[in-house]
Amino acid sequence: xxxxxxxxxxxxxxxxxxxxxxxxxxxxxxxxxxxxxxxxxxxxxxxxxxxxxxxxxxxxxxxxxxxxxxxxxxxxxxxxxxxxxxxxxxxxxxxxxxxxxxxxxxxxxxxxxxxxxxxxxxxxxxxxxxxxxxxxxxxxxxxxxxxxxxxxxxxxxxxxxxxxxxxxxxxxxxxxxxxxxxxxxxxxxxxxxxxxxxxxxxxxxxxxxxxxxxxxxxxxxxxxxxxxxxxxx
Amino acid sequence: xxxxxxxxxxxxxxxxxxxxxxxxxxxxxxxxxxxxxxxxxxxxxxxxxxxxxxxxxxxxxxxxxxxxxxxxxxxxxxxxxxxxxxxxxxxxxxxxxxxxxxxxxxxxxxxxxxxxxxxxxxxxxxxxxxxxxxxxxxxxxxxxxxxxxxxxxxxxxxxxxxxxxxxxxxxxxxxxxxxxxxxxxxxxxxxxxxxxxxxxxxxxxxxxxxxxxxxxxxxxxxxxxxxxxxxxx
DNA sequence: CGGCATCCGGGAAGATACTG
DNA sequence: CAGTATCTTCCCGGATGCCG
Numbered sequence: 001x002x003x004x005x006x007x008x009x010x011x012x013x014x015x016x017x018x019x020x021x022x023x024x025x026x027x028x029x030x031x032x033x034x035x036x037x038x039x040x041x042x043x044x045x046x047x048x049x050x051x052x053x054x055x056x057x058x059x060x061x062x063x064x065x066x067x068x069x070x071x072x073x074x075x076x077x078x079x080x081x082x083x084x085x086x087x088x089x090x091x092x093x094x095x096x097x098x099x100x101x102x103x104x105x106x107x108x109x110x111x112x113x114x115x116x117x118x119x120x121x122x123x124x125x126x127x128x129x130x131x132x133x134x135x136x137x138x139x140x141x142x143x144x145x146x147x148x149x150x151x152x153x154x155x156x157x158x159x160x161x162x163x164x165x166x167x168x169x170x171x172x173x174x175x176x177x178x179x180x181x182x183x184x185x186x187x188x189x190x191x192x193x194x195x196x197x198x199x200x201x202x203x204x205x206x207x208x209x210x211x212x213x214x215x216x217x218x219x220x221x222x223x224x225x226x227x228x229x230x231x232x233x
Numbered sequence: 234x235x236x237x238x239x240x241x242x243x244x245x246x247x248x249x250x251x252x253x254x255x256x257x258x259x260x261x262x263x264x265x266x267x268x269x270x271x272x273x274x275x276x277x278x279x280x281x282x283x284x285x286x287x288x289x290x291x292x293x294x295x296x297x298x299x300x301x302x303x304x305x306x307x308x309x310x311x312x313x314x315x316x317x318x319x320x321x322x323x324x325x326x327x328x329x330x331x332x333x334x335x336x337x338x339x340x341x342x343x344x345x346x347x348x349x350x351x352x353x354x355x356x357x358x359x360x361x362x363x364x365x366x367x368x369x370x371x372x373x374x375x376x377x378x379x380x381x382x383x384x385x386x387x388x389x390x391x392x393x394x395x396x397x398x399x400x401x402x403x404x405x406x407x408x409x410x411x412x413x414x415x416x417x418x419x420x421x422x423x424x425x426x427x428x429x430x431x432x433x434x435x436x437x438x439x440x441x442x443x444x445x446x447x448x449x450x451x452x453x454x455x456x457x458x459x460x461x462x463x464x465x466x
Numbered sequence: 467c468g469g470c471a472t473c474c475g476g477g478a479a480g481a482t483a484c485t486g
Numbered sequence: 487c488a489g490t491a492t493c494t495t496c497c498c499g500g501a502t503g504c505c506g
Contacts, residue, residue, distance in 0.1 A: 018269075018479080018480090018496090018497090020273065020293075020294070021293050021294055021357050021358060022273070022293060022357055022358065022359065022360075022363070023354065023355050023356065023357040023358065023359040023363070023421075023424065024273075024276070024344070024359055024360070024363035024366075024367070025343065025344030025345070025346075025347045025348050025353070025367065025370070026272065026273070026276060026339075026340045026343040026344045026347065026363075027273060027363075028347040028350060028352070028353050028354075029343035029344065029346055029347035029350075030272065030273075030343070032347060032350060032352070034267075034269070035497085035498095036251075036267070036497085036498065036499095037498095039259065039263065040253065040255070040257075040259070040260060040263075043257070043259060043260075051468080052468060052469065053467075053468065053469095056468095059255075060253075060254050060255060061253070061254055061499090062499090063498085063499050063500060063501090064468090064469075064470080064500095065470075065471080065472090065498095065499080065500085066498070066499065067469095068469070068470055068471090069498095077350075077352065078351065078464060078465070091468085092468085092469085097464075098464075099349060099464040102346055102349070103346050105342040105345070105346070106259075106339070106342040106343055106346055107259045108342070109338040109339040109341070109342040109343075110258065110259040110262035110263070110339055110342075111257070111258030111259045111262065112258070112338070113258075113262055113335055113336050113338070113339055114258045114259065114261040114262035114265060115258050116332060116335070117261060117262075117265060117310075118311070119261070119265070119310065120258070120261050121256065121261075122256050123256065124254050124255055124256040125254060125255065125256065126255065126256040126257055127255075127257070130255070130256070130257035130259075130260075133257075134257070134258065137258070188256070191256060231311060231330075231331075231332040232311070251477090251478090251498085251499095268478085268479095269478080269479065270479090284487085284488090285487075285488055285489070286487060286488070289488095294480090295480090296479080296480055296481065296482085297488080297489060297490080298479090298480085298481095298489085298490070298491085298492095299478090299479065299480075300489090301488085301489060301490080302478095302479095324487090325488080
């Protein structure tokens with residue numbers, strides 16, 4: 001076979017997406033984002049724009065070409081957009097469009113349902129974004145009545161803040177400075193504290209977690225995210 | 234390579250499922266039901282048990298071997314169970330387990346999100362179950378305040394009923410007898426009436442739909458399921 | 467190093483034919 | 487009707503390499 005010059009392959013036949021021929025909304029959603037990794041890429045962007053390399057690191061196991069392909073497809077359908085950060089950074093990042101941001105209920109429904117799975121293994125690796133989104137998903141508003149406080153999370157290089165107020169929780173990326181409590185550790189350790197029932201002192205003793213600020217408030221925070229019972233349990 | 238005798242392949246090594254190694258609940262959900270067709274099979278069971286052939290007919294385009302495989306996998310993870318109808322029917326049907334039934338919010342989230350997609354084509358074929366589930370998904374409770382009535386649907390061979398009461402909607406399979414309004418037609422035509430804004434008289438004139446009972450009530454019913462605006466529109 | 471293209475092997479999905 | 491067997495197609499994932 002002869003080699004192809006660049007302009008010969010320019011108009012690549014863009015793989016014909018295998019669609020469900022179904023007017024059902026859920027089926028169409030799967031046409032759009034049902035490819036492997038697509039939803040997880042979106043998940044990683046739900047708390048803000050990310051760079052290619054950060055995405056790849058968070059999505060344990062994805063290969064570069066697949067990530068490229070998914071980002072292209074998500075961009076084509078209007079879920080993701082490419083941005084260039086202002087100088088002096090000037091790096092390219094990927095962000096969800098407003099419509100892409102509206103996909104969060106999908107993750108909450110999936111997460112709530114799968115949390116009851118007998119096979120769910122909470123000890124697998126978890127990304128910072130996953131952990132923080134899970135707070136929104138599992139938040140039990142009645143338990144937080146009358147609580148008004150800011151909780152900071154230093155997870156790896158990034159910082160996030162959860163604001164609790166009037167039975168609502170608001171999670172976003174941003175500096176932890178000034179929070180009433182600051183947790184510093186890996187997402188996995190945070191998950192162990194919130195969902196695994198591992199006591200704070202134990203995690204601190206082994207140096208896996210650092211807690212600054214109001215300890216009683218920290219303890220209360222950890223109890224605001226109950227997991228549903230496993231099926232058949 | 235030599236042929237294999239049946240008992241040599243009896244203990245099939247059950248394909249190692251390609252999992253995301255991720256503690257995130259949504260990722261685990263996709264491990265469980267992320268395979269192609271899996272969620273749509275579940276959707277078709279959300280209003281009650283179905284036979285293999287009916288599933289195959291509703292899932293336009295699925296091939297028998299794939300349906301078999303998905304049903305086996307869904308059974309293995311505890312989402313689907315096989316039942317045999319009591320005599321004299323004595324036919325095998327597939328049904329969702331209670332946990333499987335809890336997956337409905339996933340379809341609602343997917344459907345609500347995808348309804349805003351510019352690419353969504355409501356003229357594709359739609360199954361009876363899809364249509365009826367969409368009523369639950371798109372139901373606008375405030376518009377139905379003070380409405381208390383029963384609506385029957387004759388869709389192909391099957392009958393379903395929607396009970397509206399106190400701003401709640403309850404959809405289930407069952408005889409339409411005694412309903413205040415009875416619609417008879419294909420799911421696609423019903424979808425055109427509810428979501429396409431096609432006026433009832435037009436559909437009736439071309440014989441695509443038959444409406445029995447209180448016509449004013451029928452008209453009111455059709456306005457209870459507003460679609461969200463398309464993105465960029 | 468970030469982003470993207472190319473090649474290749476394995477395996478899932480799809481179509482078809484066949485069986486009880 | 488309810489699947490099973492087989493063959494083909496093509497997506498996924500890994501490795502490699504190019505380019506800025």
